Amino acid sequence: MGVVFWKELADHFSSRRFMILLAIIVLTGVWAIYASGQSIRQEAEGIPTDFVFLLLLTSQSGGLLSLATFIGLLGPLVGIMLGFDAISGEYARGTLSRVLSQPIYRDSLINGKFLAGLATVAILWASILLLVIGLGITLVGFPPNAEELWRMLIFTLVGIFYVGFWLALALLFSLLFQRTVTAALGSLALWLFLAIFAPLIAQVVAGFIVPSPSTAEELTRQADIASIISRISPSTLFGESVNILLNPTARLLGIALPEQTQGILLTPLALGQSLLLILPQVTTLFALVAVCFGISYIKFMRSEIRA
Amino acid sequence: MSAVIETARLTKRYRDLVAVNELSLKVEEGETFGFLGPNGAGKTTTILMLLGLSEPTDGQAFVCGFDPTRQPLEVKKRVGYLPENPGFYEDLTARENLFYIARLNRVPRTDANRRITRLLGQVGLDNDGDRPVSEFSRGMKQRLGIAEVLVKEPKVVIMDEPTLGIDPDGVTRILELITGLNREHGITIMLSSHLLHQVQQICHRIGIIVKGKMIVQGDVDKLGSAILKERRWNFLLEVGGKADGLEAELRSISGIAEVEPRVGGWFLHCTVDVRPAVVSLVSRKGLSLLQLRSEDPTLEEIYLKYFREA
Numbered sequence: 321m322g323v324v325f326w327k328e329l330a331d332h333f334s335s336r337r338f339m340i341l342l343a344i345i346v347l348t349g350v351w352a353i354y355a356s357g358q359s360i361r362q363e364a365e366g367i368p369t370d371f372v373f374l375l376l377l378t379s380q381s382g383g384l385l386s387l388a389t390f391i392g393l394l395g396p397l398v399g400i401m402l403g404f405d406a407i408s409g410e411y412a413r414g415t416l417s418r419v420l421s422q423p424i425y426r427d428s429l430i431n432g433k434f435l436a437g438l439a440t441v442a443i444l445w446a447s448i449l450l451l452v453i454g455l456g457i458t459l460v461g462f463p464p465n466a467e468e469l470w471r472m473l474i475f476t477l478v479g480i481f482y483v484g485f486w487l488a489l490a491l492l493f494s495l496l497f498q499r500t501v502t503a504a505l506g507s508l509a510l511w512l513f514l515a516i517f518a519p520l521i522a523q524v525v526a527g528f529i530v531p532s533p534s535t536a537e538e539l540t541r542q543a544d545i546a547s548i549i550s551r552i553s554p555s556t557l558f559g560e561s562v563n564i565l566l567n568p569t570a571r572l573l574g575i576a577l578p579e580q581t582q583g584i585l586l587t588p589l590a591l592g593q594s595l596l597l598i599l600p601q602v603t604t605l606f607a608l609v610a611v612c613f614g615i616s617y618i619k620f621m622r623s624e625i626r627a
Numbered sequence: 628m629s630a631v632i633e634t635a636r637l638t639k640r641y642r643d644l645v646a647v648n649e650l651s652l653k654v655e656e657g658e659t660f661g662f663l664g665p666n667g668a669g670k671t672t673t674i675l676m677l678l679g680l681s682e683p684t685d686g687q688a689f690v691c692g693f694d695p696t697r698q699p700l701e702v703k704k705r706v707g708y709l710p711e712n713p714g715f716y717e718d719l720t721a722r723e724n725l726f727y728i729a730r731l732n733r734v735p736r737t738d739a740n741r742r743i744t745r746l747l748g749q750v751g752l753d754n755d756g757d758r759p760v761s762e763f764s765r766g767m768k769q770r771l772g773i774a775e776v777l778v779k780e781p782k783v784v785i786m787d788e789p790t791l792g793i794d795p796d797g798v799t800r801i802l803e804l805i806t807g808l809n810r811e812h813g814i815t816i817m818l819s820s821h822l823l824h825q826v827q828q829i830c831h832r833i834g835i836i837v838k839g840k841m842i843v844q845g846d847v848d849k850l851g852s853a854i855l856k857e858r859r860w861n862f863l864l865e866v867g868g869k870a871d872g873l874e875a876e877l878r879s880i881s882g883i884a885e886v887e888p889r890v891g892g893w894f895l896h897c898t899v900d901v902r903p904a905v906v907s908l909v910s911r912k913g914l915s916l917l918q919l920r921s922e923d924p925t926l927e928e929i930y931l932k933y934f935r936e937a
Binding site for chain 2: 323324327331334410413414415417418419420421422423424425624625626
């Protein structure tokens, strides 16, 4: 498996499309951080805030998306890019039967490919994190504290799972459709659906279940149903996790009635408490990755290799 | 000699289609076995089952003493497989492609490099080792495929249509390479093809498969008569000079059942070898014998006959 892993990793890093994506991510990332850093510097003159580094990741400025949203948007693309031709590409080139007629277990090929993809993602995320910290230190003038570091680290881990889901999905599609183009388009279509249409559909369905809410209770019920439905989409799960992780003062998901929020102190939550809040989201994300990869694994082990 | 590849009533069914039907074949150690059949006869399916890449529905196969379904790794350690149209990682160089395969076979780095240099020389690609495979012609890829198969130093090499779509010069080089492997390195070779004359050139034994069934297998030179079961004597006779009345006299020779006039001669259907009688008759009549050719159906004709039926 090691051999497959290193070869795939080398392939990823030397491929042209990886270079292009890396360039896009780094350029936009630097710009986003720089812009938010500038605005923070101006605001921080008056009110010194805790968690400046987390703010770097989440604050929107200059009409640009925040880095966290931006990464949430580009992450799936990275995953799909790394996975869509994993198996279908080998089919197309006619290399699959050659490789599988070597004395290796069949699963070491798919495991090696998946892990190499994950490692690539991890390296990418880690570099972005380091970039943020480095740029942040020069912009703000002091290093992040331990709490911020932990939160950013967990944010990275969740991010890797998130991209890992799209990687596993693209891998599955590349197995189901033996043509590379179909696999790529299929994954992209599902991404569009889950990221953009799923929340819309959730709204519609919730509106259907609770028509024309008049009381506050009905309103929250409708919103709850909408958020529950939209949680089938890993994008929503990721968005919610990131929201809680990078925003220590956030203490609940969805909407709350004024009487519920009455008396709440606006102090930041401890890391453990924030983690408890997003545990279901993170677990589901992890489970989705496992299920997706599991299906590809079983399918691949049983398939007949003709090309 | 012992059997390196042996199958017993090997069967593969795809829903209602029987791709391979109770196929039994035997390839002895050190021989070159030609697996002959039209497209879609089940050659590739059989090969895939021999390598454990596809599971037989029924029956058994043994390769180097191992069952490919149960111990595929043991089989793959010993058997090199060259698929039809072998594919390579196009953006890697020939050397890098071979190196990957060598590493998958757990060949140590230094050994692998030495081996690859030697193999590239052996297949005549010494100067192209560092070029990306995307620049290679089809014939070169096929030779690279042979080098790749040899990286693991196999005991048996299985090739699926090794000469498909390659120009005559390339075919000659590949056939020479294959013969060399067998003679100089003692590697047992099984190759599938639909081209009889190529198989006849380099194989010791052949098996003909049509519609998933093995029709016949045996030594190349004995196969024709084996198929016919009993030998018939058919000759084509051509003579020079005035051959008036020859036909009637031919008919009177005992053993000649029928005489069929042809352009410039006669076609004789006989029950025994009548050549001495015919020759002496021709010389008695003062004619010159231009040709007296045995017209037994060749392997080619038998092969074609089966092909048409298929």
